[in-house]
Amino acid sequence: MTKKILVACGAGIATSTVVANRVENLIKDNHVDAEIEQCKITEVKSKQSGADLIVSTTILPTKYDIPAVIATAYISGVGMDKLDAKILSYLN
């Protein structure tokens, strides 16, 4: 079944655009059947049902029912490989 990933940032503008692209390449390269939706972190709460994973570039303002990963590494460049592995571990 196709998994659904929510890629979120504070304003839903700048950083999630970069991260969504990175995650898209990651799932393509690893042949993961998943789709991505980009949104504001404040929208995640209402969108989480039906999704499998939250990838956020910003701090998480609340607790969610599905796993959430903070992906600032894709912006800073520090620890990107580890983050790749972590995201994949939730999708396999």
Place this chain on the structure above:
Amino acid sequence: MSIQQFINKELIFTKLNFNSQRELFHYLYDKAKQGGFVTDDFLSRLTEREKIFPTGLKLGKNNVAIPHTDAECVTKEFIAIATLNTPVLFRLMDNNAEQADVSLVFMLGLNNPHNQLEVLQELVGMIQDGAKVNQLVQSSSREEMYQALNGAALRK
């Protein structure tokens, strides 16, 4: 589309001195407002957003911040760049309980970012390039910074 199109010489500032993030934001807002880049509420919304979703990135040697806010506050798209003589404290993007001394600031004024993947990737690539960040931080004039941003000085 490339980052150069978003960089205006009038929004490049080197070796600024501020006592706080508030002063820095005020200064950059004033300049952006004068140039007709932002609406009146840009400053208050930028400040508010930074409080809830901070934008500091701890990179090691030179820490960077990328403050930005909602698209509707931006009337003309821009990326303002400032280096700080005395670093200013920013809370971290992934942990607002922690702070970092930031010496390079990219203030992003984007209102259609989904179409600007390349620009944002270029920016992120720059942030991840320690030598480049160092070169920007060391720039002592607007002209030097502009050259560095255009990559000329790196192509030896």
